[in-house]
Amino acid sequence: MRVTVERAALLKALGHVHRVVERRNTIPILSNVLLRGEDGLLRLKATDLDIEVTETLPADISEPGSTTVPAYMIYDIVRKLPDGAQVSLEMSGDSGQMQIRSGRSRFMLQALPESDFPDLAAGDMPHRFTLSATDLKRLIEKTQFAISTEETRYYLNGIYLHTIDVGGATMLRAVATDGHRLARVELPAPAGSDGMPGVIVPRKAVAEIVKLVEDGSETVTIELSAAKVRLTFDGVVLTSKLIDGTFPDYQRVIPVGNDKLLTVERSDFAKAVDRVSTISSERGRAVKLALGDGRLTLTVTNPDSGSATEEIEVDYDAAPIDIGFNARYLLDITAQLDGDTALFKLADPGSPTIVQDREGASALYVLMPMRV
Amino acid sequence: MNAAPFCRDCLTFAASAQAVRCSVCGSPRLLRHKERDSLTIAHVDCDAFFAAVEKRDDPSLADKPVIIGGGKRGVVSTACYVARTYGVRSAMPMFKALEACPHAVVVKPDLEKYRVAGREVRDLMLELTPLVEPVSIDEAFLDLSGTERLHHGSAAVTLARFARRVEDKVGITISVGLSYNKFLAKIASDFEKPRGFSIIGREEAVEFLGDKPVSMIPGIGAAAQARLAKAGITRIGHLREGSLRALYEALGRDSQRLARLAVGQDDRPVRPERETKSVSAETTFDTDLSRFDDLEPILWRLCEKVSRRLKAAHLAGQSITLKLKDSEFRILTRTRSGLPPTQLAVRLFGPARQLLKAACDGTPFRLVGVGAADLCDGEEADHGDLADQSVLKDAHMESAIDRIRAKFGNDALQKGLALRKPQR
Secondary structure: OEEEEEHHHHHHHHHHHHOOOOOOOOOHHHHEEEEEEEOOEEEEEEEOOOEEEEEEEEOEEEEOEEEEEEHHHHHHHHHHOOOOOEEEEEEOOOOOEEEEEEOOEEEEEEOEOHHHOOOOOOOOOOEEEEEEHHHHHHHHHHHHOOOOOOOOOHHHOEEEEEEEEEOOEEEEEEEEEOOOEEEEEEEEOOOOOOOOOOEEEEHHHHHHHHHHHHOOOOEEEEEEOOOEEEEEOOOEEEEEEOOOOOOOOHHHHOOOOOOEEEEEEHHHHHHHHHHHHHHOOOOOOEEEEEEEOOEEEEEEEEOOOEEEEEEEEOEOOOOOEEEEEEHHHHHHHHHHOOOOEEEEEEOOOOOOEEEEOOOOOOEEEEEOOEOO | OOOOOEEOOOOOEOOOOOOOOOOOOOOOOEEOOOOHHHOOEEEEEEOOHHHHHHHHHOHHHOOOOEEEEOOOOOEEEEEOHHHHOOOOOOOOEHHHHHHHOOOOEEEOOOHHHHHHHHHHHHHHHHHHOOOEEEEEOOEEEEEOOOOHHHHOOOHHHHHHHHHHHHHHHOOOOEEEEEEOOHHHHHHHHOOOOOOOEEEOOHHHHHHHHHOOEHHHOOOOOHHHHHHHHHOOOOEOOHHHHOOHHHHHHHHHHHHHHHHHHHOOOOOOOOOOOOOOOOEEEEEEEEEEEOOHHHHHHHHHHHHHHHHHHHHHOOEEEOEEEEEEEEOOOOEEEEEEOOOOOEOOHHHHHHHHHHHHHHHOOOOOEEEEEEEEEOOEEHHHOOOOEOOEOHHHHHHHHHHHHHHHHHHHOOOOOOOHHHHOOOOO
16 A cells, blocks of 8 residues: 555544544554545544544555555554555555655654454445434534433433424434433424434444534434444544443333422523532532522522522512522523523422423423432 | 449448448449449440350259250350350361260250340340440440430449349349440459359559450450460450550550550440441251252352341442352352342352352352341342343242232242252
8 A cells, every 4th residue: 555645634534533542552553543544535433442533535556456554653644644645555665664755854654454444234224314413413512512421221321313293394303311400402303314223323423523513514424223323524434333221111210290490591591500519519509599578599509618698689489488409500501591591490399400592492401400 | 423332233322431332222233443434435245145045944953054056067065154164165066066065965056036025125225325336236335425414323333223124124144344445344344153243443454454365355356465475465455465566566556556545545436336247147957968959959049148237238249259168167258249239049159150160169068157248228239230131030039029028928939049958
């Protein structure tokens, strides 16, 4: 293989693919990135056996061929090369080494043959639809924070993506929960998504997708089978295994009869919660919300350090109620809301509470109360 | 206060300060010490507790060597004082104990009976002071400061009366150590066993400790002893000789505490409630087991036991530890933490079972145990959360089972799993 490629393009592509490579690997080839030059294109591929990212970029191929080299090392080398440089990649004979040359720099990297490189056989992907990058970003950003890290309930370690009929219209929904809070966001189902299976996209893939979508592609094509998902951005393809498990029936935990309505100024509320929670300890992060007649009193009491109270004017005219929440969860959720106000729908101090921008908003959050 | 010697048998003061025997009953067991009436921290330890309870319940055992220990194998948990004269010690493997004393009567432990007796002793202690810190089923620290007027006598006199009361009411004997802190009280109680009553005063403490072996310090076991011996420290007095710095190099973080103990200083208060850090249960098998199918029912029963204890103490665990001991006595523990708080047997069993499954690789095990740690208030447990409503069902089912068992006994209702017998 002998390939010449522009440094900036190569760096960008390596930046996309090298991230999926685990820093520590027991199988040497998994530390490597696959490079294949043919038909005027250089193709890069990296995998951790759960996720695979490939990217192609135009290159000057003087001799087609392929090899694999340590991903982090080649990424660091290319990163340190000067701007605007041309980089040449060349397999030197049967020495099992790949040479990188640029200007007066020269590197020899230990290579491993392509034949050993695992392939995340994608198989048949019967469902296919397209989303705008903004929509995909919204589905992920509004729910990502609620993904669980608890290993025993592995089926919560991702975002549950599925279609559902809501009042006659088919919606594409993303849901995530760690048991304490739940995030649900939906948008009208794009053509081709109807009838897709409900899938759980794992946390690591979600994090990669966010980074790729931020790198400015206009639309994203999503293909699905029961076991895998593939997202195609401009020139970048991410394939991931899905979590093999059943997402809990989240609809049953979203309360419907919560009739105590509280509307707050979102940023005032978040700042007040942030202020009073300064007092709280690492373990007990509870903030008490005492509601009555147009006034909300936030209180944090920490036996070790003291207490804090703040009052804010709110829109509330139901019966007085005292309810506790984890301060961090309140902040996480208010940070996700879009409008200037936040609407809380409460029932009683022991039951889940709904938080939304406003009635009927497309994003909905459910929060379990804490004892205070 | 009366400075005359106090008779531990007839509970009266002797007529003269020089009396060798009690002027009323003639007993030599006189309690005398310069600081007798100013010391208030006591350590009370039942003498050969399990064996004493068995002898109480079966007078024919009175003069025989009695060993309490479990099953075909396992270890001596208690040896009575007769058996001890043959060299039998607790924690000794049973076969060795029987080599030393072949005619010993071996009694299987009846923990429930001991718990009742221990509770009786504990209740008698609580009649003296609320400041009772249990160390185990048969020993406790007591702080009797400020009880002189209430009990019409100094702490020493109160404790002597208490020892008699335990003998009369519970039918076992105890040994008492009295001093000005827990460390010395503990050492004192060990001094004259059985039926002992030792006093270590402020004036004599430092001199008393000087030539005692370091192994006398609670918590200094074989390993620490070896480390200390390397640094030339075999007696408690040696701990006072070198500089603190040299001591630190030999002992690390523990050095300051030991240096203070060596001069008789220990300011740990007697705390009535010891915070429970974990709740666990374990069992040693008659023969080694290696198959998951054989271990699983045992694990289930242990989880039920731990659950029962958690519920009784209104606690819930957020981490589960599986403990296994293989035939070479190597201990293996596996922990799963960060779980939703639970006190339900089924919820303890789930992760414990997974850990056991992963650990079963054909190794023969002699012991399995399960423990719940990261404890929190039982109120916070098993409410279910947004991702798991089934826990509510589990909780209802288990509380129904618990109610049936409370009424008809623990064996009234069993999971089929618990009845599975090991395949031979």
